[in-house]
Each structure stands twice: as structure tokens, then as C-alpha cells.
Amino acid sequence: MLKVENLQSGYGPMQVLWGPDIQVKPGTVTSLLGPNGAGKSTLLWTILGAVRPWEGKIFFEGEDVTFEPTHKKADRGLVMVPEGKHLFKEMTVYENLLMGAYRKGAQEEREANLELVYSLFPILSERRTQRAGFLSGGQQQMVTIGRALMARPRLLMMDEPSQGLAPKIVMEIFETVEKLKEEIGLTILLVEQNASASLEAADYVYVMHEGVIMAEGTPEEIEASHEIKEAYLGI
Amino acid sequence: MFFEQLSGNLVQGLILGSVYGMATMGLSLIFGVLQVVNVGHGAFIMVGAFTALILFQSLGVPPILAIPVALLIGMCLGMIFYYGAVKPLVSPSGAGIRKVGRRQLGKAAGVFVAVMIAMRILSGVLDLNIAFSIFIAIILMYAFLVYVYGGRRQEKGPELATLLVTFSLGVILEEVVKQIFTSEARGYNWDLGKLDLGFTVLPFTKILASGGSLTVAVLLYLWFNKTRAGMAMRSVVEDSVGARVCGVNVDWQYALSFSLGIGLTVTSGVLLTMFIPVGINPYMGGGYTLKAFVIAVLGGLASPYGAFFGGVVFGLLENGSYTLLAALPGGEPFALTRFFSFVMLLVILLIRPTGLLRRKG
Numbered sequence: 001m002l003k004v005e006n007l008q009s010g011y012g013p014m015q016v017l018w019g020p021d022i023q024v025k026p027g028t029v030t031s032l033l034g035p036n037g038a039g040k041s042t043l044l045w046t047i048l049g050a051v052r053p054w055e056g057k058i059f060f061e062g063e064d065v066t067f068e069p070t071h072k073k074a075d076r077g078l079v080m081v082p083e084g085k086h087l088f089k090e091m092t093v094y095e096n097l098l099m100g101a102y103r104k105g106a107q108e109e110r111e112a113n114l115e116l117v118y119s120l121f122p123i124l125s126e127r128r129t130q131r132a133g134f135l136s137g138g139q140q141q142m143v144t145i146g147r148a149l150m151a152r153p154r155l156l157m158m159d160e161p162s163q164g165l166a167p168k169i170v171m172e173i174f175e176t177v178e179k180l181k182e183e184i185g186l187t188i189l190l191v192e193q194n195a196s197a198s199l200e201a202a203d204y205v206y207v208m209h210e211g212v213i214m215a216e217g218t219p220e221e222i223e224a225s226h227e228i229k230e231a232y233l234g235i
Numbered sequence: 236m237f238f239e240q241l242s243g244n245l246v247q248g249l250i251l252g253s254v255y256g257m258a259t260m261g262l263s264l265i266f267g268v269l270q271v272v273n274v275g276h277g278a279f280i281m282v283g284a285f286t287a288l289i290l291f292q293s294l295g296v297p298p299i300l301a302i303p304v305a306l307l308i309g310m311c312l313g314m315i316f317y318y319g320a321v322k323p324l325v326s327p328s329g330a331g332i333r334k335v336g337r338r339q340l341g342k343a344a345g346v347f348v349a350v351m352i353a354m355r356i357l358s359g360v361l362d363l364n365i366a367f368s369i370f371i372a373i374i375l376m377y378a379f380l381v382y383v384y385g386g387r388r389q390e391k392g393p394e395l396a397t398l399l400v401t402f403s404l405g406v407i408l409e410e411v412v413k414q415i416f417t418s419e420a421r422g423y424n425w426d427l428g429k430l431d432l433g434f435t436v437l438p439f440t441k442i443l444a445s446g447g448s449l450t451v452a453v454l455l456y457l458w459f460n461k462t463r464a465g466m467a468m469r470s471v472v473e474d475s476v477g478a479r480v481c482g483v484n485v486d487w488q489y490a491l492s493f494s495l496g497i498g499l500t501v502t503s504g505v506l507l508t509m510f511i512p513v514g515i516n517p518y519m520g521g522g523y524t525l526k527a528f529v530i531a532v533l534g535g536l537a538s539p540y541g542a543f544f545g546g547v548v549f550g551l552l553e554n555g556s557y558t559l560l561a562a563l564p565g566g567e568p569f570a571l572t573r574f575f576s577f578v579m580l581l582v583i584l585l586i587r588p589t590g591l592l593r594r595k596g
């Protein structure tokens with residue numbers, strides 16, 4: 001589904017990604033772990049085309065999309081839940097969800113997707129006319145996920161969706177991730193700091209450090225290696 | 236007598252205020268989307284004023300019909316200026332964070348140097364004067380500062396560079412218009428009759444100007460809130476990273492909102508001349524730039540409707556205070572109202588730096 005080869009990029013003169021290779025198989029949850037500043041977000045932004053790749057290739061569903069702009073990738077169903085929510089705080093919950101369905105392809109399925117989002121997060125249906133900025137942190141994260149689902153994603157990239165949330169809400173978010181995989185067969189690339197919860201949710205794991213993939217494998221393999229856990233995951 | 240005068244002035248202030256408000260919406264839109272303060276704002280109002288004047292005097296087009304023409308001229312100018320000068324400085328990269336590369340800055344500077352050289356060559360033909368040399372000096376300074384300062388300190392560079400660029404664009408416009416029409420003040424006389432309210436007399440052209448402004452404001456509001464394209468632009472104002480992940484082409488929205496902002500500003504120049512059809516000259520914009528800054532701050536800087544509201548408040552205060560100041564013995568009320576704008580700006584910045592409309596929290 002997604003294949004990244006030797007990707008290099010950065011900001012200005014500073015290189016952040018030093019050629020990671022990753023692959024995401026359809027219908028799976030792939031988890032990307034690593035400490036602060038490892039370049040996880042940068043990798044997602046580069047895949048999405050918001051940070052320009054310097055070297056390497058990005059294939060999406062077999063096609064080379066390395067230099068495609070973000071809005072074109074959105075048309076292909078490459079959608080992201082960004083770190084730090086980035087909601088439209090002055091807009092209502094409903095308007096936020098509508099913005100999720102901004103691209104032409106998603107417009108046609110708007111009503112069906114809206115129903116899906118409301119059934120996943122019934123609270124959003126109740127709060128649909130409220131301004132997003134007035135919701136609690138957990139509800140705001142639901143809006144962000146809902147907004148991404150409105151875009152009819154084929155691959156959903158989630159950047160630290162549980163960041164800054166209460167433990168109970170974190171559980172709910174991870175349950176949602178599993179539900180999306182089980183019930184609608186969504187493919188997910190999940191970036192997390194919460195290593196233990198994402199090891200549980202993932203089918204395959206990459207561990208990143210200073211812009212390089214240091215280890216990869218099934219959650220069991222990662223779980224089995226004390227070195228990796230201690231050196232990079234702090235568990 | 237005093238109250239009759241005051242209410243008369245307030246009615247005048249209300250309708251002038253709506254035109255002021257409209258004349259600030261473009262500034263707020265550009266700031267809201269690009270975080271660029273258009274220092275050349277008044278020059279675009281001047282372009283609108285000349286559009287109305289020329290269309291009326293040489294083609295007999297009533298100024299109200301000059302509005303679509305002005306909007307079109309403004310949007311074209313906006314596009315040209317955006318791609319020619321502003322884009323390299325604001326072009327977003329990464330997760331919505333603006334970065335300017337040395338190469339891009341070099342390009343922007345290059346464009347300006349090219350314009351400068353072209354102007355120099357022209358000046359041999361047209362015999363230009365001192366103001367023009369000053370203009371050239373400004374451009375040179377701009378190119379130099381942008382290249383040296385902007386390239387070295389990437390974080391701070393963009394703001395300074397955009398101020399210099401928009402300032403230079405304003406100066407370019409003023410000088411070009413001056414070369415064509417000279418700096419003599421002009422006016423036109425479009426008479427539709429008057430409405431007598433008893434305590435004050437309103438020419439229909441003024442009422443039309445106010446109605447036109449209100450119409451533009453309402454249309455903009457509907458566009459922003461009810462259409463897909465308008466929602467996209469609003470989403471960029473609210474959170475450009477969020478807009479990007481929704482598949483909004485943020486770079487294009489930047490171009491579009493700059494163009495629309497300039498279009499609105501040029502349009503407001505037409506409406507302003509319908510209110511004040513005299514004193515049209517290349518340098519008329521300066522005063523309006525100042526007023527627009529005060530109004531934009533009143534309305535919260537980044538919100539076009541806030542700006543409209545701010546304009547109405549400003550019009551009421553300005554004209555209301557005129558009556559009061561005129562009642563003072565020995566004062567020069569007209570000059571004092573100018574001073575009043577400055578004082579108001581300072582006071583607002585001290586009390587409510589986020590603007591009058593902005594919600595707390």
C-alpha cells in the first residue's frame with residue numbers, strides 16, 4: 001500500500017530523515033515508535049508532501065508519488081491526523097467534519113461518512129453545533145479523527161493521537177484504532193510515544209531514532225528484545 | 236443646534252464608517268491568511284479611486300458600475316504582485332511553518348532589481364524627478380536588506396521582508412500613477428440628488444456608497460460561510476496545517492486571498508470616491524493606510540467582518556468627535572480628528588490588544 005525507500009528530508013539546511021525504509025501493508029496497523037525528535041512527524045509530513053523530499057522514493061498503491069503535492073495525495077486517500085490536533089476552533093463540529101470532506105471524491109460520500117463518524121463518536125453528533133474550540137481535549141481529538149475519516153481515507157496516518165489525553169480517553173482512542181481496522185478494514189500508520197499500547201495495537205512495528213530506522217518487526221519480536229526497549233522505547 | 240449637528244454627523248459617520256469598514260476588509264483578509272501587513276494598502280485604494288475617476292470622466296460609466304471593473308483590476312494586480320514579489324517570502328513549507336530560503340530571497344530581490352533597472356531606463360525617457368529617485372533607493376535598500384538580513388536570520392526575516400515588499404509595491408503604484416496622471420488633485424461630479432432628513436442632508440451617492448459597501452460585506456460573509464471555496468479560505472485563516480491535511484491547496488489559497496484582498500481594497504477606492512469625490516491624487520492613500528490600521532486593530536486584525544464593524548465604530552467616533560472638537564474654541568477640528576485616530580490606536584492597543592470583538596480565552 002505504502003512503500004518508502006531511502007527517504008531523506010529536513011528543514012532548511014538541517015537534515016532530519018537519513019534514509020528510512022518503511023512499508024505499510026493493506027488492512028494492517030503499522031506502528032512507528034521512537035523518542036522525541038526522532039523525526040517521526042517529519043517522516044509523515046514528508047510522505048504527505050508538506051515537507052519536500054530531498055532523496056528517495058515514495059510509492060502509494062504502486063504509483064510513484066514522491067513529488068506529488070499534498071492536496072493531490074488527499075485525492076488518493078492519503079490522509080493524516082496531525083500532531084496537536086489542528087482543529088478549526090472557531091468552526092462548529094459539523095463544519096469541521098465538512099472540511100474533512102473537502103476534496104471532490106469525498107464530497108460524494110459525505111452523508112455516509114458523516115453517519116460513520118457519528119456512530120463511532122456519538123458525542124460529536126450531540127455537539128455538532130458547538131464550536132470545536134469549546135470541546136474537551138478528548139472530544140477535540142475525536143473531531144480530528146472524525147475529520148480525517150470524512151476524507152474517505154485509504155491510508156490513515158495518525159501522529160500521536162493520544163498525546164496529552166487522560167488515560168481513559170487514551171484507551172478509547174486505541175480502541176477506535178482497532179475498531180477502524182477490524183470493522184472497516186482501514187489501513188493505519190500510527191505514530192506514538194505510548195509504546196506499550198501501540199505494541200498491543202500494531203501488526204508491525206518500526207523503531208526510529210535520529211532519522212534512521214533502528215529496528216523493525218512484529219510486536220512480539222520488539223517485545224522480546226530488551227535492548228531495543230531500553231535504548232529507544234524506555235520500557 | 237448642537238444635537239442637531241451631532242446627530243447629523245453621526246449619520247454621516249455611520250455611512251462613511253461602513254465604507255471605511257469595507258476599505259479595511261482586504262487588509263484584514265491578507266493579514267488573516269498570510270500574516271502579512273500590507274503597508275501599501277492605501278496605494279491600492281488610490282488605484283480604485285483613479286479607476287472610478289477615469290471610467291466616469293472618459294467613458295461616462297457611473298462609479299457604482301466601476302465596482303466590478305475595480306475588483307477585476309485589483310485581483311489581477313494582486314495575483315501579479317503575489318507571484319512576483321510576495322510568494323517567495325511567505326510560501327509555507329513543512330508543517331505550516333514558513334521558511335525562507337536564501338535562494339528564494341535572492342529571487343525576490345532579483346525581481347525588484349530588474350524592476351528598478353527597467354524604471355531607470357524608463358526614467359531616461361520620461362525625465363523623472365526626486366521622488367522617483369527616492370523610490371529607487373527604497374527598492375535598493377529592500378533588495379539589500381532582504382538578501383542579507385532575511386537570509387541570515389530565517390525566523391525574523393520574513394516579517395521585515397514582507398513589510399518592505401508591500402511598502403515598495405505601494406510606492407511603485409504611486410509613482411507609476413503619478414507618471415501617467417501627474418500629482419495634481421482631481422475630482423468628479425456625479426450628482427444623483429439629495430435626501431433631506433431635516434437635521435442633515437445626504438447625497439444619494441453617499442447612500443449608494445454605503446449600500447454598496449454593506450452589500451460587498453454581506454456577500455463576502457455568505458461566501459465565507461456557505462460555499463465550499465469560502466470555507467476553504469476560512470480554514471486556512473483558522474489553521475493552515477489543519478487546512479492542509481484536509482486537502483486544501485494552501486499555496487493556492489494564499490495567492491487567492493492576496494488577490495481577493497487587493498481586489499476588495501481597490502473596490503473600496505471606488506466606494507470612497509463616491510463618498511468623497513475630490514482630492515483624488517497619487518498620494519491620497521497614506522491617510523487611509525493609517526485609518527485602516529486603526530480600524531483593523533479595532534476589529535481584531537485578522538477578521539474581515541471585525542474590520543467592517545471596526546470601520547463603522549471608527550466612522551461614528553471620527554465624525555462624532557468632529558462635532559465635539561468643532562465646539563471647542565480655537566481648535567482646528569479637521570486636524571484634530573487626524574490626531575484622534577492616532578490616540579485611538581494607542582488606547583486600543585493598550586486596553587484590548589486583540590481587538591474589540593475578540594472573545595476572551
Ligand SMILES: Nc1ncnc2c1ncn2[C@@H]1O[C@H](COP(=O)(O)OP(=O)(O)OP(=O)(O)O)[C@@H](O)[C@H]1O
Binds near residue numbers: 038083332
Ligand atoms: N518545522 C520545523 N522546522 C525546523 N525544524 C523542525 C521542524 N519540525 C521539526 N523540526 C526538528 O526536526 C527534528 C525532528 O522532529 P520531529 O517533529 O519530526 O520529531 P518527532 O519524532 O515527531 O518528535 P516528537 O515525538 O516530539 O513529536 C527535531 O530536531 C525538530 O526540532
Ligand SMILES: [Mg+2]
Binds near residue numbers: 041042159
Ligand atoms: Mg512528532
